[in-house]
Every structure is written in structure tokens, then in C-alpha cells.
Amino acid sequence: MTMIGLTVNARPVEASVEPRTHLADFLRDNLDLTGTHLGCEHGVCGACTLLIDGMPARSCITYAVACDGAKVTTIEGLDDDEITAELRAAFTREHALQCGYCTPGMLISARDLVLRLAEPDERSVRAGLSGNLCRCTGYVGIVRAVRAVIEQRRRRGIAPVAGGGRQTLGPVGSGNATNSAQPDGARGTTAKPEAPQPMSGASAIPDFTPAKTFGETFTVPYPPDKVFDMLGDVRQVAACLPGASLTDMPTPERVEGAIRVKLGPISADFRGAARIERDVDTLSGRIVGIGSDQRSRSSTQGEIRYRLVPSEQGAATRVELSIGYSLKGMLAQIARDGLVRDLAARLTADFARNLDRHLSGDQTAVITEGRQELNGMTMLIDILRKRVSTAIRRFLAR
Amino acid sequence: MKAAAFAYERPTDLSATLALMARANGTAKLIAGGQSLGPMLNLRLVEPDLIIDISGLSELKWADRRGDELVIGACVTHGDIEDGRIPDVTRGAMQRVAGAIAYRAVRNRGTIGGSLSHADPAADWVSALSALRAQVALRSAAGARDLPVERFVTGALESALRPGEIVEAVRVPAMAASARWGYVKACRKIGEFAHAIAAVLIDPEQATARVVIGAVEAAPIVLADAAALFGGRITGDFERQFDARVADAILTKAGLANAADRHIHVAVLRRAIGEAASA
Structure with a gap:
């Protein structure tokens, strides 16, 4: 818990908050200011928009601790605000609300437009309201109301205010604190991952039809039969896969293990099992795996098919991979195919480099991050999974 | 949609920040405006032990023209650029890019340094600043270095930032009159x-x-x-x-x-x- 002081609707407030508490929760739960609504809670819908230091901001992705010393104005604080009063009248006249859920955030954004826009042109108003979702009105009445208020005020000779009147640089709400954060009492919080649960060793690994597939290839300067042997040694393959570890290998056709995949700030630990199939006649193979990441409550099925093609008169081998996966759970909602591909390409490059070193007998140079015991194609699968998890959709990349 | 618990530090200057980062064991994340990290925290895609808030550091909230380039502190917001609160050397190009990033309420907190550090391929600054031949100034307890933006972003959500290193500023060369x-x-x-x-x-x-x-x-x-x-x-x-x-x-x-x-x-x-x- 951390002590903060804020000015909320012109009233000084002091409180002890958990750092993870976002501003909207703080206002609603601690101060009973429930006019600030929560919709998506990740910065997309705009329902929680309020004023921080006089400027619109998302209160669901702004933590209360980060606003120490700031001036916060919620919809409740705008009862006597001239622009908001005019907007309320216009919203009523134009039927600019129905259920009312988006209205507090909509009014805050509308007020900002009325303040700043020189002309009530429809395109600017619509663009300016694009960060506030309304599921009832179709926006027509809202746009009409906002344009009317801008038009009336400019006709009355009230000039627009450039930049909303802000003079200082940096995130609104920042820089008001007089000292560094003082955790009161024991240091916050150590949220840390639960012990991972092993997959049941007996569970069957089903075939599946991947939702997404893509290909990768790389070439190593060794003959196909040597590469094929190497790929049959699960331990060695695992050692070539950054982040992968084997926990068990009950039969040569089955491996159990885990892989940690990292994409930017996101990391996922997928634990699972894989089935290995190999065909020496065609120098090809297939690994089918299932796994889950506890933290994100996401699960995945993955499949890697590989085929070894001789090149340079058999002195080198082109490894052709076909990677397929399906993802369920929270990560699936945000996964973007392209991010998975990009990650897969980088992991494949690492794997190819390590494989090359292994085949050349250089056991020291294998790059890995952290644990690795035995692992093989599982690793590949795991990698897949990881990628999948990593395929976090671009969050607001702002 | 609620972030997992984390500890919070708000250092008062850059050297304290770098010291804190050097001490942290790798599960610390910097936060500036939080407009990319906030959603990830709320969705629990990211669960750091420690969040270090740099949004208050005045050393990162300034901009100045120096010779033929504009130096922009990492915590200058998209809104600051959109509204012309900082000088311009790109004949309005950066202002137009900034004004079309996400939404106004996001631009009022999201920062140029934060956006680059996040390295989302779909983010505007990653592409726009590469085209403008901008450089990033990086700093860690061990020293400072500069990189062109196109070498700073190495992949989806991946940057050249080393552990303990921070984007301190962005340097944008003046655009030629004939460009x-x-x-x-x-x-x-x-x-x-x-x-x-x-x-x-x-x-x-x-x-x-x-x-x-x-x-x-x-x-x-x-x-x-x-x-x-x-x-x-x-x-x-x-x-x-x-x-x-x-x-x-x-x-x-x-x-x-x-x-x-x-x-x-x-x-x-x-x-x-x-x-x-x-x-």
C-alpha cells in the first residue's frame, strides 16, 4: 500500500492504495464516485474517460499511485461546468444517449472537442469521438449535439483553446508528487507464479486440424542422414532450443516438458507433452503436442512437420518446417498471426544456429536462456506454443 | 481486468532510476504513460514484481532544438507534439503523426519513448521516426549510446534495449526544405x-x-x-x-x-x- 494525495473534484483526498489499483477503481470503490464507468478495462472503450489535470485520460489504464498530487475531475465534478451544462442540454435535445453507459466518458471527450475545435466540422468531431464507443445511438445524435454546442459557442465569440490550455510537458497527472512513493507497511506485493502443474502423463495427444499454419526453412552444412539422426535425439534437440526443458521421456515417441517463450514484456510457460513420429525413408517427421500456460489460462495444440531435403550434392541439408497451431483461452483473444510468425522466425534462426554448432561438435557454444535438460522436437512444439502465447496482439501500442 | 499485485517505486531522478534498474533482478518494468503497459498489466499478460514509474522525471520531459536536430525527452507525450508544445523541425510531419495516434485521452499520457520501447510493429513512431532518420539516445548505469531507430526496433515487441537500459531521448534531424x-x-x-x-x-x-x-x-x-x-x-x-x-x-x-x-x-x-x- 502506498499513500497518495489527490484533488478530486476540487476536494483534497488522502488515501492508502495498492499500486495495482487503477484510478477508476479508486474513485468508484474508495470515494463512491460511480459516475466513472468501466467497460473494457484496457483502454479501448472510453467509458472511464475523465479529466486529469484538466485533460481527458483513461482512468482504467492509469494507476492511482501514478496520479499522486494530480487534479482529477470526474463527471460528478462537472455539474456546474459551463460547457458540460450546454452539452447536457444538447444531448437531451438530440437524443444523444439511450442506456447512458458511455455518456460520462462521452461528455468528457465531447467537452474537450468543444474546448479545442475551431470549427464544428463533422469529420473532426467524429474522429475526436472515435475513442468512445456507444452501442445504442449510432452516434448520429451525439455528433449533432457536439457540433451544435461548438457552433453556438463560436457564434457567441468564444474562441477555441489550443491544446486544451495545457502548458507543461509529459503524461497528464505526472510530476505533481512532491516526493518518491512511500510504501507504507510491508513492501507491496510479490505476486508470483504458482507452482506449475505437470500434465497428466497418461493423457493421449490427439490429432487436430491447426487453425493457423505457416512454413519456415533453414539450411545446415551437414548431410541429411546426419541431421536426421540428430533430430532423433530428443535431448540434443532440446538443448538447441532456447527456453526449452524436458521433464520426462516415458517412451521414445513421447516427451514431456516445458518451454518459456518471451515476446517483449510478455512471457509464458507452456507445459505439456508431445508425440514424435519419424519416417526414415522420407527423412521426415512430425511432432504433435499439447500444452497450457497456467498464468494466462491458455491452452494450445501445435504440430511441426519437418522434411529434410539434400542440397549442395548432399553435403548440406535444407530443413523444411511446416508449423501449425490452435490457441484457446485469453492469449487467443489477443494473438496476432504475424507476431507468432516473427517470433517463430527468430526462434528457428536460433535453433538452426545451435543445431549447426551441435553438429560441428562445438558443445560449448549452444545458446540457451536458462534451463535445458533434454528436449527435442518437443522443443519445437513448445516453441510453437510459446510463440503462440507470445503472439500477443498489439496492445495499444501507444 | 485487474492487474496482479506489483511493488511500485517512483524515483526522483534519472540516476536513481538507473540504480534501481541495475539492482532489480529482471522482473522490473518501467512505466511512463502506461498506455501500452497498462492494458497488458490489466490483462495479466505481464506480471512484473516491480514497476518503476518514470513519468515524473523532469529530465525526460523537455525538448530543445540543438543545431540541426530536435532533441525530445522520452516522456514527452504524443499530445505534447500534437498540440505544438515542443518545437518542430519536420515542417509539421511529427505533429500530424502524433495527432492520429490512438485517441486524445491516450495521447495525453502515452509517450514517445514509451512507444518506441514497447516496439509494437503497428505503432506509429516506430515507422515514422525510422523514415525521419531519427536516433534514440539510450542510457544505463554503465553509460550512454545512440542508435538509429531502425536498428533499435529488432522485431515484434523486441528492441535493442539491454537490461538496465532506458530510452532517454529521441533525436530528430531537421527536414530539408526540398524534402x-x-x-x-x-x-x-x-x-x-x-x-x-x-x-x-x-x-x-x-x-x-x-x-x-x-x-x-x-x-x-x-x-x-x-x-x-x-x-x-x-x-x-x-x-x-x-x-x-x-x-x-x-x-x-x-x-x-x-x-x-x-x-x-x-x-x-x-x-x-x-x-x-x-x-
Whole structure:
């Protein structure tokens, strides 16, 4: 818990908050200011928009601790605000609300437009309201109301205010604190991952039809039969896969293990099992795996098919991979195919480099991050999974 | 939709921040405006032990013209640039890019340094600043270094930042009077992440063209010398000389297997070139 002081609707407030508490929760739960609504809670819908230091901001992705010393104005604080009063009248006249859920955030954004826009042109108003979702009105009445208020005020000779009147640089709400954060009492919080649960060793690994597939290839300067042997040694393959570890290998056709995949700030630990199939006649193979990441409550099925093609008169081998996966759970909602591909390409490059070193007998140079015991194609699968998890959709990349 | 618990520190200056980062064991994350990290925390995609809030550091909230370049502190917001609260050396190019990032309420907190550090391929600054030949100034307890933006972003959500290192500032060179700028992105909805971005900086007098194709789900494609897109030579007639087949081949080579995706990227590039031609 951390002590903060804020000015909320012109009233000084002091409180002890958990750092993870976002501003909207703080206002609603601690101060009973429930006019600030929560919709998506990740910065997309705009329902929680309020004023921080006089400027619109998302209160669901702004933590209360980060606003120490700031001036916060919620919809409740705008009862006597001239622009908001005019907007309320216009919203009523134009039927600019129905259920009312988006209205507090909509009014805050509308007020900002009325303040700043020189002309009530429809395109600017619509663009300016694009960060506030309304599921009832179709926006027509809202746009009409906002344009009317801008038009009336400019006709009355009230000039627009450039930049909303802000003079200082940096995130609104920042820089008001007089000292560094003082955790009161024991240091916050150590949220840390639960012990991972092993997959049941007996569970069957089903075939599946991947939702997404893509290909990768790389070439190593060794003959196909040597590469094929190497790929049959699960331990060695695992050692070539950054982040992968084997926990068990009950039969040569089955491996159990885990892989940690990292994409930017996101990391996922997928634990699972894989089935290995190999065909020496065609120098090809297939690994089918299932796994889950506890933290994100996401699960995945993955499949890697590989085929070894001789090149340079058999002195080198082109490894052709076909990677397929399906993802369920929270990560699936945000996964973007392209991010998975990009990650897969980088992991494949690492794997190819390590494989090359292994085949050349250089056991020291294998790059890995952290644990690795035995692992093989599982690793590949795991990698897949990881990628999948990593395929976090671009969050607001702002 | 509630973040997992984390400890919170708000250092009072940059050296304290760097010391804190050097001490942290790797599960610390910096937060500036929090407009990318906040959603990830709320969705529990990221669960750091410690959040270090740098949004209050005045050393990161300034901008100044120095010789032929503009130096922008990492915690300057998109809104600061949109509203003209900092000087401009790009003849309005950065202001227009800033004003179209996400939504106003996001721009009022989201920062230029934070956006680059996050390295989302679909983010505007990643592509726009690469096209403008900007550099990032990085600092850690061990020292400082500079990198061109296109070498700073190494992949989707991956940057060249080392552990304990922070983006301190962005340095943007002044745009020549003869240079033409075009920036276009394709979004299904205003403010959403782009599905395609094109940024072009073409100077017919110098016969140079720099083209960036972004939002390709990886680090942007930077063509430092894009003459091949214009029949091998940059002239005043560059819009008519643009060869979409060359652009398509470049995208194919970069791994964009989907023809519809390539089509969108090429169309967006064509529009950006058209914008530059009419600038």
C-alpha cells in the first residue's frame, strides 16, 4: 500500500492504495464516485474517460499511485461546468444517449472537442469521438449535439483553446508528487507464479486440424542422414532450443516438458507433452503436442512437420518446417498471426544456429536462456506454443 | 481486468532510476504513460514484481532544438507534439503523426519513448521516426549510446534495449526544405492499430528517397535508398514513376505471403507517395 494525495473534484483526498489499483477503481470503490464507468478495462472503450489535470485520460489504464498530487475531475465534478451544462442540454435535445453507459466518458471527450475545435466540422468531431464507443445511438445524435454546442459557442465569440490550455510537458497527472512513493507497511506485493502443474502423463495427444499454419526453412552444412539422426535425439534437440526443458521421456515417441517463450514484456510457460513420429525413408517427421500456460489460462495444440531435403550434392541439408497451431483461452483473444510468425522466425534462426554448432561438435557454444535438460522436437512444439502465447496482439501500442 | 499485485517505486531522478534498474533482478518494468503497459498489466499478460514509474522525471520531459536536430525527452507525450508544445523541425510531419495516434485521452499520457520501447510493429513512431532518420539516445548505469531507430526496433515487441537500459531521448534531424513527406496508415477504425503503414521522405532535388513500410508484424521494412521503387532514379515525377510491382516483390521477399495483405501495403504506400507529391 502506498499513500497518495489527490484533488478530486476540487476536494483534497488522502488515501492508502495498492499500486495495482487503477484510478477508476479508486474513485468508484474508495470515494463512491460511480459516475466513472468501466467497460473494457484496457483502454479501448472510453467509458472511464475523465479529466486529469484538466485533460481527458483513461482512468482504467492509469494507476492511482501514478496520479499522486494530480487534479482529477470526474463527471460528478462537472455539474456546474459551463460547457458540460450546454452539452447536457444538447444531448437531451438530440437524443444523444439511450442506456447512458458511455455518456460520462462521452461528455468528457465531447467537452474537450468543444474546448479545442475551431470549427464544428463533422469529420473532426467524429474522429475526436472515435475513442468512445456507444452501442445504442449510432452516434448520429451525439455528433449533432457536439457540433451544435461548438457552433453556438463560436457564434457567441468564444474562441477555441489550443491544446486544451495545457502548458507543461509529459503524461497528464505526472510530476505533481512532491516526493518518491512511500510504501507504507510491508513492501507491496510479490505476486508470483504458482507452482506449475505437470500434465497428466497418461493423457493421449490427439490429432487436430491447426487453425493457423505457416512454413519456415533453414539450411545446415551437414548431410541429411546426419541431421536426421540428430533430430532423433530428443535431448540434443532440446538443448538447441532456447527456453526449452524436458521433464520426462516415458517412451521414445513421447516427451514431456516445458518451454518459456518471451515476446517483449510478455512471457509464458507452456507445459505439456508431445508425440514424435519419424519416417526414415522420407527423412521426415512430425511432432504433435499439447500444452497450457497456467498464468494466462491458455491452452494450445501445435504440430511441426519437418522434411529434410539434400542440397549442395548432399553435403548440406535444407530443413523444411511446416508449423501449425490452435490457441484457446485469453492469449487467443489477443494473438496476432504475424507476431507468432516473427517470433517463430527468430526462434528457428536460433535453433538452426545451435543445431549447426551441435553438429560441428562445438558443445560449448549452444545458446540457451536458462534451463535445458533434454528436449527435442518437443522443443519445437513448445516453441510453437510459446510463440503462440507470445503472439500477443498489439496492445495499444501507444 | 485487474492487474496482479506489483511493488511500485517512483524515483526522483534519472540516476536513481538507473540504480534501481541495475539492482532489480529482471522482473522490473518501467512505466511512463502506461498506455501500452497498462492494458497488458490489466490483462495479466505481464506480471512484473516491480514497476518503476518514470513519468515524473523532469529530465525526460523537455525538448530543445540543438543545431540541426530536435532533441525530445522520452516522456514527452504524443499530445505534447500534437498540440505544438515542443518545437518542430519536420515542417509539421511529427505533429500530424502524433495527432492520429490512438485517441486524445491516450495521447495525453502515452509517450514517445514509451512507444518506441514497447516496439509494437503497428505503432506509429516506430515507422515514422525510422523514415525521419531519427536516433534514440539510450542510457544505463554503465553509460550512454545512440542508435538509429531502425536498428533499435529488432522485431515484434523486441528492441535493442539491454537490461538496465532506458530510452532517454529521441533525436530528430531537421527536414530539408526540398524534402517531401508522406505518411499514411490503414486502420479499420480511427485510432485502432494500423494494418499497414507507409512513411516516405523523398527529396527530388537531392534525388533521394527513404521509404518505410510498417505494421508488417515485424520490424518495419526500411528502404534507405528506395530508388528501385521509382525506376532507379528519383525525379520530380516520382509519383508517376512509382512501380507497384517492385513494392510487391519487396514485400514478398520480406515474408508477406498473403497477397491481400501485400495489396493493402502497396495501396497505402501509393497513397503516401501521392501525399508527398502533393505536399
